[in-house]
Amino acid sequence: MNRFELARATSVAAALDLAAEKPGSVFKAGGIDLLDHLKEHLIEPPRLVDLKTIPELRGIGFQPDGSLAIGPLATLAQLAAHPDVRRTHAALARACGEAASPQIRNVATIGGNLLQRPRCWYYRLASYRCLKKGGDTCFAIGGENRYHTLFADGSCNAPHPSNAAMGLTALGASLVLQGGRGTRTVPADRFFTIPDNDPRRENAREPDEILIGISVPAAPGVRSTYASVKEKAAFDWPLVSTAVALRVEGGRVREARIVLGAVAPVPLRSVAAEQALLGSDFDDATIEAVATAAVASAQPLAQNGYKVELLKTLLRRTLRSLAGGDA
Ligand SMILES: Cc1cc2nc3c(=O)[nH]c(=O)nc-3n(C[C@H](O)[C@H](O)[C@H](O)COP(=O)(O)OP(=O)(O)OC[C@H]3O[C@@H](n4cnc5c(N)ncnc54)[C@H](O)[C@@H]3O)c2cc1C
Structure with missing residues (x-):
């Protein structure tokens, strides 16, 4: 870890000034991810601007x-x-x-x-100059990739x-x-x-x-939930996850947002899965069609093909839980 100053801000304006005063300063909230970065020398800021002392951000x-x-x-x-x-x-x-x-x-x-920042081990190890650190290689593509993406654009996974x-x-x-x-x-x-x-x-x-x-936004009449599968149930980042928000009227799905997690560089909205669900009454055939549509364009890497079935199973379970209106 490099030597740095810790500056405690008491307003947003003061925090912006404190950061501008020392180029390369970073903001600190709980500090959990930030300290990992400092310890690994992934960042070496001259000043941490603590936001936790700003009442207006609570x-x-x-x-x-x-x-x-x-x-x-x-x-x-x-x-x-x-x-x-x-x-x-x-x-x-x-x-x-x-x-x-x-x-x-x-x-x-x-x-x-x-x-x-992402948990990719190639990004987290200072010795790998990957795309995230300005290099020209995603080491996960030919390397250890069991936790990586199913849907990517060919660059960072x-x-x-x-x-x-x-x-x-x-x-x-x-x-x-x-x-x-x-x-x-x-x-x-x-x-x-x-x-x-x-x-x-x-x-x-x-x-x-x-x-x-x-x-x-307010969500009157919206049924929503989040679910995940993890390797260690007690604490871990998910292997796959989903967040779903549905408006159901007369037993039929009128609006749907289905987001897939831990499988893409962003929380990934699956428009194909949403389309497959619209108008349905959660019948088994539709739920199967939604799970299939969600993974239709997946491109697993060498070691993470297991995520495809995991994601389908998670979606089936999540939609059934929402069908019952218990979420
Ligand atoms: C063992 C373990 C398991 C974990 N499992 C999960 C998991 O399952 N799911 C999950 O989502 N996370 C997981 N995490 C990650 C953890 O939730 C995050 O590290 C934590 O939420 C970061 O919040 P923080 O307040 O400590 O942020 P910090 O570490 O203080 O900040 C993180 C980054 O955000 C910036 N920042 C923070 N607040 C602001 C702001 N208001 N404006 C501008 N920049 C800001 C900082 O500069 C820094 O770059 C896990 C962590 C550990 C150690």
Whole structure:
């Protein structure tokens, strides 16, 4: 770890100034992913700007229109346990509750969870100069790739690591960013970016921007959930996951958002699976068609073909649980 200053900010404006003062500074929330990066010498910033001391970035609340307003410092544990979030935005509460371990969920913030970097071991080891570090090779393609993507664009094959990103994408959330050039709002399904555009980044945040808020639309009448399969049930990143949000009227699916996780560099909306589900009453043939459609364009690597069947099974189970209206 390099020597660095720790600067505690008490407002967003002060945090932006503190970061601008020392080029190369980085923002710190819970510090879980950040400290891993420091320890591995993946980053060597001169200053950490601590966001945890900024009261305006805290809180979980509902707006008069029923939308959910989340401060980026809300912890995964707070979101998972929040009774109203569990009732109205179950996909988000469950995604947060299934991440990592209880100890980590108590410290990890939703902002840091969304902005954590991928877990690919080639990226995490300083000795591999992969695409994410400005190199010209994805070592996973010919290497150890059992945890990598099924759907990629031929460049970086590291899956997106964030559980919270799954729930937010299924629920149509937006992220609010503030930087030197002002404030902007980006929908979750455009915030996470594919490596084709630039393999060194996973999202649209500029280095000088702070994630200052998350807005999730009201979801009256929406059934949503999140589910995953992990190697170690107690704590782990998922092998495959899904977040699903459905509007069901008269027993038939009228609107559907189906997001596939741990299989692509972004939380991946499967339009083919959504189309297969629309209009159905959750009959077995349709559920099978949805599972098949979701993986139709999968391109497994040498060691991760098992993820195809795992994902299909997870989708079948998840849709059956939503059919019963118990989620
Ligand atoms: C054993 C283990 C298992 C795990 N399993 C899972 C899992 O199953 N699912 C999952 O999703 N995650 C998992 N994680 C990852 C963990 O949830 C994340 O590391 C954590 O959520 C990061 O949050 P943080 O608040 O500590 O962020 P930090 O480490 O402080 O920050 C992470 C990154 O985000 C930036 N950042 C943070 N907040 C802001 C902000 N408001 N504005 C701008 N930049 C910001 C930081 O600069 C840094 O680059 C696991 C971690 C461990 C150690």
